[in-house]
Amino acid sequence: MKAVNSVVRALFFGAAALAALAACGGAPSEPKAVREPTPEEHAQAEAFLEANATPLPEAWEFSRLTFGDGLYVRVGHAPRADAKGTIIFVPGYTSSPELASDFLAEWDARGYEVASVDMPGQGESIRREDDYQKTYTGDFSVYGQAVAAAVANLEAERLSEGPLIVAGDSFGAHSVLRGAADTGLPEADGLFVLVPAVMPVLEAPKFLVKWVIGRAVNNGQGDAYMDGMGPWSADDFAAYDVTRCGDREDRNFKNAALYITKPELRVGGPTNAWGLGMVTSGEDLLKSEALRTFDRPVQMVIAGQDVIVQNKYAERLCTKRMGSCDVTHIDEATHCVYLEDDGVQAQVHDALELLVQKLQPAL
Numbered sequence: 001m002k003a004v005n006s007v008v009r010a011l012f013f014g015a016a017a018l019a020a021l022a023a024c025g026g027a028p029s030e031p032k033a034v035r036e037p038t039p040e041e042h043a044q045a046e047a048f049l050e051a052n053a054t055p056l057p058e059a060w061e062f063s064r065l066t067f068g069d070g071l072y073v074r075v076g077h078a079p080r081a082d083a084k085g086t087i088i089f090v091p092g093y094t095s096s097p098e099l100a101s102d103f104l105a106e107w108d109a110r111g112y113e114v115a116s117v118d119m120p121g122q123g124e125s126i127r128r129e130d131d132y133q134k135t136y137t138g139d140f141s142v143y144g145q146a147v148a149a150a151v152a153n154l155e156a157e158r159l160s161e162g163p164l165i166v167a168g169d170s171f172g173a174h175s176v177l178r179g180a181a182d183t184g185l186p187e188a189d190g191l192f193v194l195v196p197a198v199m200p201v202l203e204a205p206k207f208l209v210k211w212v213i214g215r216a217v218n219n220g221q222g223d224a225y226m227d228g229m230g231p232w233s234a235d236d237f238a239a240y241d242v243t244r245c246g247d248r249e250d251r252n253f254k255n256a257a258l259y260i261t262k263p264e265l266r267v268g269g270p271t272n273a274w275g276l277g278m279v280t281s282g283e284d285l286l287k288s289e290a291l292r293t294f295d296r297p298v299q300m301v302i303a304g305q306d307v308i309v310q311n312k313y314a315e316r317l318c319t320k321r322m323g324s325c326d327v328t329h330i331d332e333a334t335h336c337v338y339l340e341d342d343g344v345q346a347q348v349h350d351a352l353e354l355l356v357q358k359l360q361p362a363l
Contacts, residue, residue: 032230032269037260041234045257052250053257054101057108062124065117067149071142074124075150076116077157083113085162085356087192088154090147091116092170092336094267096123099255100169100338106349113160117150119143119175122267130223133231133266138222138273140178140281147179155187163189163359165352169338170197170309171278177317178281181288190355191298194348195306195335199282199313206279213276222273229269232259244307245336252339285317292321299355301348304331328354 037045057078066072076097087107091100097116108114118125120143121136128134136142151166158164166188168176173196179185202209216222236256245252259266270278285291300318302311318325328351330337333344 032228032233033235034231034233035235037234042260045260048250048253048257049261053098053254054105056097056101056104057114060104060114065150065153068142068145071120071146072126073120073146073150074118075153077154078108078114079157079159080108080113081159082111083160083162084111085165085359086113086115086154086158086160087165087167087352088115088117088151090119090166090168090172090175091122092168092172092195092197093270094122094255095169095172096258096265098258098262098265102251102345103338103348106345107352110349113158113162115150115154115158117146119146119172123265131231131268133268134223134225135267135271135274138217138271138275138277140174140277141182143175144178144180144182147175148183148185151179151185151187163356165190165192165355165359167192167194167352168196169194170335174198174278174281174285177285177291180294181285181290184290184294188296190296190359192301192352192355193298193314194301194337195303195309195333196300196314196317197278197282197309198285198317199310200278201308201310202279210276210279213272213279216272217276222276223271225269226272226275231268232266234260245334245339248339248341252336254339282313286313286321288321291317292323294322295324297355297358298322298325299328299351299358300325301328301330301337301351303333303335303337304329305334308335326354 056076059078059080060076062074062076064072065075089097089100089104091097096118097104104114104116120126121128126136128136155164164187166176166185173193176191176193177196180191298318300314302315315327318327330344330347333340337344337348
């Protein structure tokens with residue numbers, strides 16, 4: 001059985017194009033068929049996770065944090081008094097700390113106190129009541145608020161006296177940047193943003209995509225799945241494609257295995273409101289005065305083989321707008337850096353250490 005995180009792929013690479021093509025006269029696609037895993041697939045998923053899944057740090061515990069008007073997020077934390085610093089990680093779209101456990105375990109092994117937070121609509125954070133697999137909201141300020149609440153809570157609870165680094169991957173990195181733009185993230189000493197989804201790849205001009213999806217939202221279809229999207233299906237991992245999400249087939253199967261064995265972690269395709277929100281929020285980040293004046297170190301990792309997000313927008317934000325931001329290029333990496341081989345993952349960790357060096361007090 002082959003694996004691919006096709007929900008991520010469909011979100012950034014094809015969903016907007018499907019909507020745009022439909023508006024331009026193409027036939028709309030049929031709703032995605034949903035298939036539950038077979039008993040054989042359950043057994044394979046359980047065996048895979050038992051043999052291959054990296055456990056979260058030994059002291060790891062999950063809890064629930066409330067914020068805003070009755071919202072809540074799942075936070076994970078491995079308290080550690082002897083740590084040289086603290087890292088809180090925000091997973092990408094369809095992801096979870098369970099999927100990114102390679103990174104979290106490695107940071108723990110390197111001597112950091114590690115934490116995480118699931119954005120609303122993902123992991124075991126607050127979900128929609130009509131369809132728990134749908135993206136939670138198209139108002140991306142909510143994701144920035146969630147990051148800010150988790151960071152403030154961690155600052156009060158962490159044991160390390162070292163720097164506090166806020167890290168995020170893809171949509172999680174977008175959420176981190178949104179938190180910095182909207183709140184300043186005053187507790188953070190630095191930001192570590194991996195393959196940030198400032199702007200997704202669109203297979204139609206951005207103005208057309210915005211117009212088409214905006215029309216759907218204005219017509220009361222904001223909460224509907226984007227054309228061709230739907231809840232997660234066991235068929236989603238049937239067509240492995242290394243060009244889009246990692247070069248390790250076994251690691252790509254990890255997300256499918258988690259979704260098979262833990263249905264509560266499943267995330268479906270994006271809604272129209274979320275897709276529009278991603279693009280408009282990215283435009284806001286590129287114009288943000290708060291990010292322009294953000295004065296703490298930021299390290300951004302860019303994947304040279306990324307076909308999910310448009311690197312030029314992320315690099316423009318880092319090098320032209322944020323004076324304290326530096327870019328690390330990993331030329332051979334695809335978008336899902338935490339599913340890549342060990343050599344690529346090592347380059348990500350080296351970029352983290354570059355950030356930590358900037359945060360060391362002058363001798």
